[in-house]
Amino acid sequence: MKLHSEFVGLGRSIAFLHGFTQTGRSWQPVLDAANFSMRAQLLDAPGHGSTQFADRDLSQIALDIVETISPGVLVGYSMGARMALHAALTRSTKISALCLISGTAGLEAQEEREQRVQHDNDLAIRIENIGVPAFIDEWLANPLFEGLSDSTNQRDDRLRNTATGLATSLRMAGTGTQMPLWDTLHTITIPVLIIAGERDTKFVNLAHKLAAKIANSELHVMHGVGHTAHLEDPHRFVEILESWLSKCDEKPE
Numbered sequence: 001m002k003l004h005s006e007f008v009g010l011g012r013s014i015a016f017l018h019g020f021t022q023t024g025r026s027w028q029p030v031l032d033a034a035n036f037s038m039r040a041q042l043l044d045a046p047g048h049g050s051t052q053f054a055d056r057d058l059s060q061i062a063l064d065i066v067e068t069i070s071p072g073v074l075v076g077y078s079m080g081a082r083m084a085l086h087a088a089l090t091r092s093t094k095i096s097a098l099c100l101i102s103g104t105a106g107l108e109a110q111e112e113r114e115q116r117v118q119h120d121n122d123l124a125i126r127i128e129n130i131g132v133p134a135f136i137d138e139w140l141a142n143p144l145f146e147g148l149s150d151s152t153n154q155r156d157d158r159l160r161n162t163a164t165g166l167a168t169s170l171r172m173a174g175t176g177t178q179m180p181l182w183d184t185l186h187t188i189t190i191p192v193l194i195i196a197g198e199r200d201t202k203f204v205n206l207a208h209k210l211a212a213k214i215a216n217s218e219l220h221v222m223h224g225v226g227h228t229a230h231l232e233d234p235h236r237f238v239e240i241l242e243s244w245l246s247k248c249d250e251k252p253e
Contacts, residue, residue, distance in 0.1 A: 191218070
């Protein structure tokens with residue numbers, strides 16, 4: 001199934017996948033900061049934005065992504081990074097390079113996954129009970145997003161989502177539903193850029209672990225930012241992305 005997407009600009013083809021409660025439009029600060037030409041494809045994940053269907057697990061979403069994107073680079077943040085990683089593991093030739101921001105290859109312990117499934121189901125019930133506006137306020141109060149301000153947290157865009165869509169996304173594609181992919185990462189041969197914000201210790205550790213497992217990878221820990229590294233410092237993120245893309249373009253002698 002094709003995801004809703006919007007195209008912006010002309011140039012190198014780069015598809016962007018957002019995090020939970022966001023939409024494809026959340027990448028606008030990155031596009032505004034970019035000083036190189038790109039044809040950005042802004043995807044709405046299942047249950048988010050204008051992608052109305054939500055009843056899709058991560059394996060299905062991976063196929064949806066591959067069906068939807070134009071050939072080129074795939075960038076994912078948080079939930080979107082998990083989805084992008086699944087898409088890359090389909091080995092589709094449409095994905096020439098991969099960028100993961102605040103991503104993980106999954107929880108390794110079954111007990112931990114079961115606990116996370118229960119947590120995400122409780123969160124889904126919370127969304128259904130209190131509605132999107134109240135839930136978004138609670139969500140943004142999470143210490144994970146303390147690097148965002150009222151002017152950068154994109155609350156209004158998050159309100160485009162529905163309670164049913166967000167709740168179903170959590171139940172179908174939350175972190176607990178993800179089978180660990182760590183033992184398959186060695187099969188990824190395309191260039192991979194791995195980014196985490198230094199204030200997000202958990203995901204810095206995960207970033208190092210991802211980099212150790214993916215041979216053709218480059219790791220950047222962005223200083224002075226947290227989980228939403230690309231929104232907290234979009235100009236620095238774009239600099240890192242552009243430098244890495246230039247290296248991907250270099251031809252071997």
